[in-house]
Amino acid sequence: MFASPLRWNDVWLMLQGAGVTLSLTFWAVLGGTLLGLILGVVRPSSRWWVSAMIGFVLDIFRSVPLLIQLVLVNSFNSIVGLRLPVFTVACVALALYTAAYCAEVVRSGVLAVPLTTRRAARSLGMSWWQDITSIVLPMGMRVMLPTWIGLTLGVMKDTALVLWIGVAELLKTSQSIITRTQEPLLVLAIAGLIYFVISYPIARAGMRLEKKWNTQ
Amino acid sequence: MFKYSFQWRPVLQALPEMLWGAVVTMQIALIAMAIGIVVGVAIALGRRSANGIVRSLSTGWVEIARNTPALLQIYMVYFGLGTLGVRVDSFYALLAGIAFNNAGYLAETFRGGFAGVPETQFRASRSLGMSAFQTMGYIILPQMFRLVFHAMTNQMVWSILMTSLGVVVGLTTDLTGVVQQLNVRTFRTFEYFLVAACLYFLIAKVVTVAARILAWRLFRY
Amino acid sequence: MIEVSDVRKSFGKLEVLKGINLTVKKGEVLSMIGGSGSGKSTMLMCINGLEPIQSGRIVVDGIDVHAKSTDLNHLRKRIGIVFQQWNAFPHLTVLENVMLAPRKVLKKNRQEAEQIAVRHLKHVGLGEKLKVFPSRLSGGQQQRMAIARALAMSPDYMLFDEVTSALDPQLVGEVLDTMRMLSKEGMTMIVVTHEMRFAREVSDRVAYFHQGKIHEIGSPEQIFGSPNQPETANFLKSVHGA
Numbered sequence: 001m002f003a004s005p006l007r008w009n010d011v012w013l014m015l016q017g018a019g020v021t022l023s024l025t026f027w028a029v030l031g032g033t034l035l036g037l038i039l040g041v042v043r044p045s046s047r048w049w050v051s052a053m054i055g056f057v058l059d060i061f062r063s064v065p066l067l068i069q070l071v072l073v074n075s076f077n078s079i080v081g082l083r084l085p086v087f088t089v090a091c092v093a094l095a096l097y098t099a100a101y102c103a104e105v106v107r108s109g110v111l112a113v114p115l116t117t118r119r120a121a122r123s124l125g126m127s128w129w130q131d132i133t134s135i136v137l138p139m140g141m142r143v144m145l146p147t148w149i150g151l152t153l154g155v156m157k158d159t160a161l162v163l164w165i166g167v168a169e170l171l172k173t174s175q176s177i178i179t180r181t182q183e184p185l186l187v188l189a190i191a192g193l194i195y196f197v198i199s200y201p202i203a204r205a206g207m208r209l210e211k212k213w214n215t216q
Numbered sequence: 217m218f219k220y221s222f223q224w225r226p227v228l229q230a231l232p233e234m235l236w237g238a239v240v241t242m243q244i245a246l247i248a249m250a251i252g253i254v255v256g257v258a259i260a261l262g263r264r265s266a267n268g269i270v271r272s273l274s275t276g277w278v279e280i281a282r283n284t285p286a287l288l289q290i291y292m293v294y295f296g297l298g299t300l301g302v303r304v305d306s307f308y309a310l311l312a313g314i315a316f317n318n319a320g321y322l323a324e325t326f327r328g329g330f331a332g333v334p335e336t337q338f339r340a341s342r343s344l345g346m347s348a349f350q351t352m353g354y355i356i357l358p359q360m361f362r363l364v365f366h367a368m369t370n371q372m373v374w375s376i377l378m379t380s381l382g383v384v385v386g387l388t389t390d391l392t393g394v395v396q397q398l399n400v401r402t403f404r405t406f407e408y409f410l411v412a413a414c415l416y417f418l419i420a421k422v423v424t425v426a427a428r429i430l431a432w433r434l435f436r437y
Numbered sequence: 438m439i440e441v442s443d444v445r446k447s448f449g450k451l452e453v454l455k456g457i458n459l460t461v462k463k464g465e466v467l468s469m470i471g472g473s474g475s476g477k478s479t480m481l482m483c484i485n486g487l488e489p490i491q492s493g494r495i496v497v498d499g500i501d502v503h504a505k506s507t508d509l510n511h512l513r514k515r516i517g518i519v520f521q522q523w524n525a526f527p528h529l530t531v532l533e534n535v536m537l538a539p540r541k542v543l544k545k546n547r548q549e550a551e552q553i554a555v556r557h558l559k560h561v562g563l564g565e566k567l568k569v570f571p572s573r574l575s576g577g578q579q580q581r582m583a584i585a586r587a588l589a590m591s592p593d594y595m596l597f598d599e600v601t602s603a604l605d606p607q608l609v610g611e612v613l614d615t616m617r618m619l620s621k622e623g624m625t626m627i628v629v630t631h632e633m634r635f636a637r638e639v640s641d642r643v644a645y646f647h648q649g650k651i652h653e654i655g656s657p658e659q660i661f662g663s664p665n666q667p668e669t670a671n672f673l674k675s676v677h678g679a
Contacts, residue, residue, distance in 0.1 A: 063373065063420035064413045065380035067392065072413060075405040079220040153283075160285035164384060171288060184295035192284045192292070199283035340524030340583075343487060344538035344590060345513040354537060358528045437528055437570040 005181040011190065017173030018194050020087075024169060025156040027091040032098025032155070033148070039099065040106025041132055054103075061100030067161050069093050074165045090162040098155050105147045109140030142213045149206035153199050170194060220406075227407045230398050237394030238415055244311050244382070244390060245375040252318025252371070257357070259323035260330060274323070281320020287381050289313045294385045307389070310382040318375055322368070329364040330356070362435045369427040373420050380416070391415060438462055439484060439594065439627075444493035446476075446483060453479050455649035456493070463593075466626045468636035468657075471646030472672060477629045478521075480646070481596050484627070485509075485516040498593070514542060517587030518596040521603050523579035525571035531558065532567040535586045543590065557585040561615050577608030581615050588619075595619065597628045633676055637661050645669045 039058070043051050061069070073093040077084050084092075113136050121135045122128075163172035174191040178184045262274035281289070290313030297304050304312070333356055341351040361368070380392040387393045395412040399405050439461040446454040453476045461467050469477040482488040484495055486502050486509045495502040500512060526534050535554035539545045545553065558564055561581040571579055580600055587595060597616065601609040613635050620626060620639050630636055636643055637657045644654040645666075653666045664670045 060413075060417055063377075063417045065377040065392065065416055067380045067383070068409055068413050068416060071405065071409045075409065079406055157283075157285040160287045161381070161384075163287075171285065171291070175291075178295060183299070184291075185299040188288065188292050188296050192280070192288055195284045195288065196280070200279060203283060334522075336520065336522050336524050337526065339487060340520065340526070342510075343485060343513055343518045343520075344586065345510045345542040346538060347510050350541050354541065355526055359526075362528065435528070437572060 006177070006183050006186060010177045010181070010187075013177065014170060014173055014187075014190060014194065017168060017170035018198070020167065020169040020173075021156065021159050022198070024087070024090060024094060024159040024162065024167070025152070028094030028098050028155050028159070029152050031091065031095030032102050035095065035099035036102025036104075037106055039103040041110060041136075043103065043107055044110050045128070058100040058103050061097055062104075066093075066097055066158055067164055069097060070161060070165050086162075086165050086167050090159075090165060090167045094155060094159060094162070097158070098151065101151050101154075102148070105144050105151060106140075108147075109144035110136055112143040113139045146206050146210035146213070149202060149209075153203055153206075156199060157195065222407060223404055224407060226402060227404065227411050230408070231411070233398070234391060234394055234411065234415060237389065237391035238419060240389045240393075241376065241379045241391040242419065244307070244314065244379045245372065248311055248314035248318055248378075249372050249375045251315040252322050252375070253368075255315070255319035256322030256326055259319060260326035263323070263327060264330075277316075278320045278323050281317050282324065286313065286317045286378050287384060289316050290381055290385060306382060306385040306387040309385055310379065310387055310390075313381075314375055314378045317378065318371060321374075322371055325364045325367045325371070326360065329360040332363045333359045362431075365427070365431050365435070369424060372423055372427065376416070376419055376423065438498060439625075440494075440496045441480075441484070442494050442496075444480075444483060444490050444495060446479060446488065446490045453649055454483070454490070457649075457651060459644065459651060459654075461594075461625065461627060463625055464623050465641045466620045466624075466628065466639055468640040468643045469627065469629045469646055470631070470633065470636055470643060470672070471652075475646035476649040477644075477646040478598050481518070481598050481627060481629055484596060485513050485518055487518075510542065514590050515592050516594045516596060517590060517592035518598065519580065519583045519587055519600050521599040523571075523576055523583060523603070525574070525579045525582060527571055529570075530567065531563060531569050531571065531574070531582055534571065534582060535589045538586070539589050553589050554585070557588045558582070560588070560618075561585045562611070575608055576604045577611045580604065580608075580612045584612075584615055584619075593625060595624050595626045597626065597630070599629050599631065601630070601632060631676065633661070633673070645672065647672070 039054055043054050046054075070090065070093045073096070074086065074089050077089050117139070118131055118135060121131045126134070159169055160171040162169060163175065166172075168176075170191055174187050178187050181187065259274045259277055262270045263278070265271050265274070290310055293304055293312045293316075294306065294309035297309075337355055337359065338351055341355045342348070346354070379390050382390050383392045383396045388397050391412055395408045399408050402408075439459075441457050441459040444454055444457045445452065453474075455476075457476075457480060459467075459480075469480065471477050479488060483490050484497070484502065486507075490503055497512065497516065500507060502509075502512060526537070529537065532551065532554055535558055536547075536550040539550040539553050540547065543550075555564070555567065558567060561584055563578060563582055563585065566574065566578065566582075571582065574582065583600075584595075600616075601612050604612065609632070613632060616626070616628070616635075617639055628636070628640070640657050642654060643657050643660040645652050645660060645664075645668075647668050653660065653664060653669045655665075659665075660669065661673065664673065
């Protein structure tokens with residue numbers, strides 16, 4: 001290919017790396033969204049000091065570089081002797097990181113629902129749980145979904161950092177191919193293209209959705 | 217459960233070294249932010265240019281910066297430019313990568329900001345005989361920056377967090393780089409990185425508070 | 438002197454000015470009246486080059502406004518304009534609003550610019566509001582500040598584009614008083630307005646715009662007292678305050 005040491009097989013390896021990137025993203029976003037949903041829903045209706053504590057902890061996750069968080073979770077894993085595989089460690093760290101942002105997304109969605117609407121729901125005899133699941137979340141979805149899509153794409157790009165603890169995702173795979181072929185520009189361009197092809201259409205769709213909902 | 221014994225004394229002894237690393241971190245983040253603001257404004261204006269080439273280049277920059285990982289962008293400068301015969305050391309590669317990323321994200325922010333400044337302001341300024349440049353500098357930009365100041369503060373925090381990626385391309389002088397050096401020598405990974413985490417958190421908080429004070433001083437209307 | 442000869446202007450396919458001829462002499466106050474969309478505001482924008490024209494000529498004191506070689510920034514120093522929307526610069530205090538153009542365009546130093554600004558602000562009755570931001574002013578005060586801002590450039594001509602249309606009724610009077618004062622001082626003014634009583638009282642001549650043309654022009658007594666054209670009479674009948 002291109003009269004260079006790069007072989008089609010290398011591109012195939014990179015696509016497999018992209019598979020790892022996507023699977024990391026999937027688990028991180030799944031875990032992060034569940035945890036974020038719980039925290040984001042609970043926070044506005046909990047006591048002020050509970051809310052402040054949750055807020056403080058989440059703020060830490062958003063104010064410390066992900067790389068440092070990955071190293072800490074990884075090293076905690078070996079200190080405690082859990083012996084989880086690095087892929088799992090990466091997923092856990094990414095999920096915690098995602099949850100910190102997701103909780104904020106959910107909170108702003110919950111707060112976007114007018115209190116009068118919620119009072120009306122409660123006055124109809126709905127329980128707190130019914131209010132949340134049938135009024136607040138569906139109504140807050142308009143605010144939450146576009147930001148959540150942005151968050152998911154952000155996490156997808158951030159998964160590149162897990163190469164530091166040795167997970168062979170797309171960028172790590174590219175790096176090892178570079179070491180062998182000495183073709184950094186070409187290999188990185190292909191890697192960039194793969195990230196772009198995943199991210200761009202979804203980002204565009206998210207923006208269209210946001211525009212559509214904003215004009216309604 | 218814990219077979220590991222924590223040792224904090226050497227970590228605290230290394231604190232001055234780490235604080236110097238934090239200074240380098242701030243340096244990189246601030247310079248990359250300054251470049252990002254200037255280039256970001258240029259790109260935001262470029263996207264409204266009548267020239268099709270300028271428009272596509274600006275849009276291309278924004279989309280690439282936003283749709284690929286920051287680490288890949290740093291790799292591009294560090295490894296990629298090497299192919300073209302340009303040797304970039306890790307400090308400048310990191311700086312250029314973050315500046316590229318900042319510019320892309322800020323351009324999008326500024327685009328929204330410009331849209332928020334009424335067209336009539338431009339007209340009123342031009343009618344007083346001020347040139348397009350004067351109008352931009354004295355009337356439009358000050359109002360635009362106010363509209364997007366909060367988003368710019370967030371980008372500044374992002375800029376700081378991104379500097380930690382320098383270690384991946386071999387930077388040893390910033391906070392993460394210093395900590396990694398200490399880690400390699402002593403293998404007290406958890407302790408060192410925990411202290412680094414605290415320092416990053418403090419830096420982020422100080423920057424946020426400083427930005428709030430700055431906004432309060434700058435935007436008194 | 439402002440000389441407008443056979444000016445045509447379109448927005449896309451829509452022709453808004455269909456051959457305008459007009460002369461405004463030094464010291465004259467000309468009011469332009471007419472229904473919305475009749476072209477009077479557009480005419481004003483063309484006079485200081487804020488809008489391009491398709492054909493014809495606009496000459497201000499011998500300078501062709503729409504010639505390629507004309508330095509519009511230089512020309513605009515001499516033609517002040519006040520708009521319908523209060524275009525205060527929100528990030529500058531009242532004093533800074535008025536000082537900015539004298540400093541940056543006329544290259545006055547800070548002291549000089551401040552003196553000029555204070556003088557004009559006092560003139561329009563805002564001497565007490567120098568350090569205040571525009572958001573703290575009423576609409577009428579903002580509009581008077583805009584007048585002071587234009588005057589600070591010592592223009593030879595002042596253009597007013599429906600300056601009272603966006604104001605609450607009780608604030609209209611103070612702005613009209615300021616304009617009345619200017620006309621007494623001999624300022625050359627072109628005033629696009631819906632305030633018929635004001636037009637009648639202050640103007641030397643009144644031009645009635647209809648469908649992109651000057652349908653009728655004459656002294657206020659003639660236009661308001663005995664219009665020659667049925668359209669003019671109809672328009673005057675339809676507007677309140679004539």
